[in-house]
Amino acid sequence: MLKRTVAFxxxxxxxxxxxxxxxxxxxxxxxxxxxxxxxxTAYIVRNHGYMIYDTLFALxxxxxxxxxxxxxxxxxxxxLTWTFTLRDGxxxxxxxxxxxxxxxxxxxRWAVRMPYGQLLWTKVAEVKALDPKTFxxxxxxxxxxMLQALSQPSGAAFIxxxxxxxxxxxxxxxxxxxxxxxxxxxxxxxxxxxxxYVRNPKYKPRAxxxxxxxxxKIAKLDRVEWVAIPDQQTATSALMKGEIDMIETPQHDLLKxxxxxxxxxxxxLNKWGNQxxxxxxxxxxxxxxxxxxxxxxxxxxxxxxxxxxxxxxRYYKVCKAMFxxxxxxxxxxxxxxxxxxxxxxxxELLKEGGYDGTPVVLMHSSDLQILANLAPVAKxxxxxxxxxxxxxxxxxxxxxxxxxxxDPPDKGGWNAFLTSSASVDIVDPLANTYINAVGDNAWFxxxxxxxxxxxxxxxxxxxDETKRKAIAEAMQVRVSENPTHIFAGQWVVPAAVxxxxxxxxxxPVTIFWNIEKK
Numbered sequence: 041m042l043k044r045t046v047a048f049x050x051x052x053x054x055x056x057x058x059x060x061x062x063x064x065x066x067x068x069x070x071x072x073x074x075x076x077x078x079x080x081t082a083y084i085v086r087n088h089g090y091m092i093y094d095t096l097f098a099l100x101x102x103x104x105x106x107x108x109x110x111x112x113x114x115x116x117x118x119x120l121t122w123t124f125t126l127r128d129g130x131x132x133x134x135x136x137x138x139x140x141x142x143x144x145x146x147x148x149r150w151a152v153r154m155p156y157g158q159l160l161w162t163k164v165a166e167v168k169a170l171d172p173k174t175f176x177x178x179x180x181x182x183x184x185x186m187l188q189a190l191s192q193p194s195g196a197a198f199i200x201x202x203x204x205x206x207x208x209x210x211x212x213x214x215x216x217x218x219x220x221x222x223x224x225x226x227x228x229x230x231x232x233x234x235x236x237y238v239r240n241p242k243y244k245p246r247a248x249x250x251x252x253x254x255x256x257k258i259a260k261l262d263r264v265e266w267v268a269i270p271d272q273q274t275a276t277s278a279l280m281k282g283e284i285d286m287i288e289t290p291q292h293d294l295l296k297x298x299x300x301x302x303x304x305x306x307x308x309l310n311k312w313g314n315q316x317x318x319x320x321x322x323x324x325x326x327x328x329x330x331x332x333x334x335x336x337x338x339x340x341x342x343x344x345x346x347x348x349x350x351x352x353x354r355y356y357k358v359c360k361a362m363f364x365x366x367x368x369x370x371x372x373x374x375x376x377x378x379x380x381x382x383x384x385x386x387x388e389l390l391k392e393g394g395y396d397g398t399p400v401v402l403m404h405s406s407d408l409q410i411l412a413n414l415a416p417v418a419k420x421x422x423x424x425x426x427x428x429x430x431x432x433x434x435x436x437x438x439x440x441x442x443x444x445x446x447d448p449p450d451k452g453g454w455n456a457f458l459t460s461s462a463s464v465d466i467v468d469p470l471a472n473t474y475i476n477a478v479g480d481n482a483w484f485x486x487x488x489x490x491x492x493x494x495x496x497x498x499x500x501x502x503x504d505e506t507k508r509k510a511i512a513e514a515m516q517v518r519v520s521e522n523p524t525h526i527f528a529g530q531w532v533v534p535a536a537v538x539x540x541x542x543x544x545x546x547x548p549v550t551i552f553w554n555i556e557k558k
Contacts (some may be wrong), residue, residue, distance in 0.1 A: 062557045063263040064541075066286040067275045068550070070408055071268040073231045073437035075224075076212040077198055078153050081473065081483065082440045083462075086194050087550055090253070091237050091264070092133070092218035093198035096124065096143070097191035098253040101546055103464065105191045106254035108246070109138070109199060109219075119182040126173045129244035132201055132219045140169030145205035147177075147197055152209035154195035155476040155483065159500060160185060185470060185500050193253055193548045194465045195473065221245070221259040221553050231437070235266040237552075250545055250554045257553040260543065264552050270407045270435075279304060279536055285557065287536040288550050291409045292350050298536045306534040309546050312463035313357075315364055316345055316528035317474060318418060319485045321455050324448055326400065326427075331393030333523040338389065339425035340418070341381035346529035348417040349410065357530040362475075362516045364530060367467045368505075369512040374520030379528075386425035399428040401449035403442065403457035407435040410533065414458040443484040458528070464548035469499045469515050474525040487524040 070084040077089030098108040107113070111127035130138035144167050151157030151164075166178040177186070190197055199205075204215045216224045222237040229235050245256035267284055269275040272291040278284045280301050290298060298304045318340070320327040327333050346356035360379055363369040400422065404415035419429045432454075434442070439457060447453035466472040476496065479488035492515060499511045519525075537544060543554040 062261050063265060064261045064286070064552065064555065064557055065265045065267050065284040066288060066552075067269045067278075067284055068266050069289040069410060070436045071232060071270075072229075072235045072266060074212070074440060075216055077196065078149055078209065079212045080440055080444070081154075081195055082436075083194070083549075084436075085440075086196065088224070088235070089196060089198045090220065090549055090551055091222040092216060092220045092224045093200065094130075094218070094220045094257075095191070095196050095198060095253075097187055099191050099193055099464070099548075100254040101252040103252070105187045106248075106251075108254060120179045122177045122179070122186055123170070124175055124177075126175075127246070130219055131242050131244075133217050133223050133240060133242075135242070136201070137172070138199065138219050139172040140175035141172070142202045142205060143175050143199055144169050145202055146199045149200075149205050149207065149209045150195075150197045152481070154192070154197070155473045156185070156189040156192045156195055156470060157197065158476070158478065158481060159470060159496065160189040162497070183500060184503060188470065192471065194462070219243075221257040222264060232268050234268060237264045237266075238262065245553075252545065252547045253549060253551065259553050260556045261552065272409050276536075279538065282538060285538045285541055289410050289533050290536040292352055292355055292533060295352075295534070295536075303539055305537055305539050307537055307544055308532065308534040309544055309550065310462060310532065310548055311546060312467075312548065313364070313530050313532040314460050314462050315359075315466055315530050316349075316414060317459050317461055318414075318526040318528055319457055319459065319474065320487070320523065320525065321449070321453070321485050322487050322524075323446060324453070324455065325398045326393070326395055327455055329393045329395075330522045331389050332395055334521070335386045335389035335393065335395075335425060336422070336526060337375070337378040337520065337523060338380075338382040339386035339421050339427075340379055340526055340528065341421065342379050342527075342529040344381070344417050344421065345414060346531060348413040350531050355532050359527075359530045362519060362527055363467050363469075363472065363512060364463050367463070369468055369509060371509075371513045371516055373513050374517035378520065379526070381421065381424075383425055390426055395427065397428055399430045399449075400455045401453070402429050402431045403439050403454050404431050404433040405436045405439050405458070406433040411436070411458060411460060414528070418456070418458060446486070460531075462548045463530075469496050469512050475515060475519060477524055485524070489518070489522055489524070492518055492522075492524070 074085050077085045094109050096110045100106050111125050113124040151161040163179045163183045165180045169175050207213045221243045223240050225236040239259040245258050248255040342358045350356040359365040360372040360375040361370040405411040419431045449455050473483045477487040477489035477492040495515045502508050540558045543556045
C-alpha cells in the first residue's frame with residue numbers, strides 16, 4: 041500500500057510540476073458536486089468520468105464503435121460467448137495494472153444503474169475473468185447490442201479498480217482512482233469554485249488518431265481547471281479578457297457579442313444537437329395517472345419552451361419526433377395533435393383523470409442558463425390548463441441530488457423537472473433512457489410499462505432495420521398514450537473558445553484531450 045501511495049503521489053507531482061506551462065480554464069455548463077458517474081447520469085459527472093476513467097469501447101466521430109481499453113475480442117459461433125483481451129500498458133493512477141478482476145465488478149455495478157447495462161444483463165448468464173488480461177461474457181441468449189452497450193457515451197461503462205467497483209451501486213464511491221488521461225486532484229476540488237485535473241504522465245494512448253470518444257487520448261494540457269462562474273456576463277467578460285479559455289455552453293443572447301470579438305471563436309462540437317425533456321415522477325399524484333400526464337401533452341407547446349430559452353431560430357427546431365428529427369427513427373406518429381397548447385383538451389383530460397387540485401412540485405434549475413427559463417414556461421402552461429404548481433428553485437447540482445429521492449413531494453421529493461439530453465443519448469429506443477420503463481430501476485421518475493419494456497427488448501433482438509423502425513414507431517405511439525416524459529424541442533449551442541486554442545474534438549461529450557493552448 042505504501043509503495044502504491046508513493047507512486048500515486050509521484051505521478052501527481054510530475055503532472056503538477058508542469059501545470060504552469062499550460063493551464064486550461066473552462067466554464068462548464070454546471071458545477072461539479074457529485075463524483076460518481078455510475079450513481080448519476082448528470083452530464084457534468086459523466087464528463088468528469090471521461091477525464092479520469094477509460095471505457096472498453098467508445099464511439100468515434102462518426103458514431104461507430106471502436107475498441108478503447110480492449111485490444112481484441114472474439115465471439116463463439118452461437119454468439120453466446122464473448123471473449124475480450126485488454127490492451128497492453130493499462131495502469132490506474134496509483135501505478136497498479138488494470139486487470140480483468142477490475143473489469144468484472146465495474147461492469148456489474150454499471151449494469152445495475154445504467155439502462156443499456158440493464159438491458160444487456162437480461163441476456164447475461166455470467167461474467168468472469170479468465171486471466172489478468174482476458175475476461176468473458178457468457179450469454180443466455182444472443183443479442184445484437186453487446187458492443188453498442190459497452191460503447192455508450194452517456195451511462196458509460198467506466199472501468200474502476202476492483203475495490204471501488206465493488207461499492208454498492210446505490211451508494212457513491214469515495215475513491216476516484218481511474219486509468220484515464222487526466223488525474224483528479226481531490227485536495228484542490230472546491231465545489232462552487234473550481235475542479236482541477238492534471239495530466240496523467242503514465243497514460244498510454246491508443247495508436248489511432250483521436251476521433252470523438254475513441255482513438256488516441258493524448259493529454260496535451262498539463263492542467264485543466266473547471267471554473268465555476270454562474271453568471272454568463274461575467275464568464276463572457278473573462279473569456280474576452282483571456283482569463284478563461286473556453287465556455288462550454290455560452291448563453292445564446294451573448295453569441296453575437298462573442299462573434300464580434302477578435303480573440304474568440306465559436307465552435308460547434310455537437311452537430312447532432314440536444315432535446316429538452318419534461319420528466320414526470322410517476323410514484324405520486326397527480327402524475328401517477330396517465331390521463332393527467334396526457335393532459336400535459338396538450339397543455340405544452342414546444343415553441344414556447346425554445347423561444348423562452350434559446351430565442352434565436354438559428355439554434356432551435358420545433359420537432360414532434362421522440363427520437364429527434366432528421367434521424368433514422370424520426371416519426372411524428374401519435375403526436376400529430378399534441379404539443380400545440382390545446383388548453384381545452386388539456387382541461388378535459390385533467391377532469392377525466394380526476395385531478396383534485398394537488399399542487400405539483402416542479403423543480404427549477406436556476407443556475408444553468410440553458411435550463412433556467414424552462415420551468416417558468418412549464419409552470420405558466422400548466423397553470424393555464426388548470427393545475428396548481430409549486431415551483432421550487434435550486435441549483436442544478438441540488439436538483440440532481442433531489443431527483444434521486446423517492447420521498448413524497450411534500451416530504452422533500454418532487455413531481456416534475458426539466459432537463460436536456462444530447463441527441464446521441466436519445467436517437468433510438470435503446471439509448472433513450474426516458475422510455476426504459478422498468479419501474480424501480482428506471483431513470484428518475486420510475487415509470488413502469490410492461491408494453492414499452494417488451495417493445496424495447498424486441499428492438500434489441502431485431503436485426504431487420506425496417507422492422508426496427510416499426511418497433512420504434514410503436515414505442516412512440518405508446519408514449520403518446522402512456523407518457524413517460526415530454527420532449528420540448530431541439531436546440532444547439534456552439535462552444536466559445538479563445539482563438540489560441542486548437543484541437544477541440546467534435547463529440548457528443550465535451551472532452552479535453554487533443555486540445556492545445558498556444
